[in-house]
Amino acid sequence: MNNTQCENCGNKYDKAFTVSMGEERHVFDSFECAINKLAPHCNHCDTRIIGHGVEEGNHIYCCVSCARHAGETSLKDRSMQG
Numbered sequence: 001m002n003n004t005q006c007e008n009c010g011n012k013y014d015k016a017f018t019v020s021m022g023e024e025r026h027v028f029d030s031f032e033c034a035i036n037k038l039a040p041h042c043n044h045c046d047t048r049i050i051g052h053g054v055e056e057g058n059h060i061y062c063c064v065s066c067a068r069h070a071g072e073t074s075l076k077d078r079s080m081q082g
Helices: 031-038 064-069
Strands: 017-021 024-028 054-056 059-061
Touching (some): 024 031, 054 064
Antiparallel strands (some): 017 024, 054 059
16 A cells, blocks of 8 residues: 655545646645645635636736735626626
8 A cells, every 4th residue: 555645734645646737746635735735825815716716917816806905907707896
């Protein structure tokens, strides 16, 4: 039995998996650990972004509402706000 260690929580698990991001490879025992380690944070509310998010310049937000709260006005979505 091959017990690979999760780089987020340190758990040794026989069903660990590898995630490749560019040239980097990461090993995790769960999607939760992968998200915790790799998902970006919203620049406004600090939520982990596990969907597409929205970007303006070098900033990423979980949604256009957060982008607006941070002062970004050029981003658009289908929300009913302004």
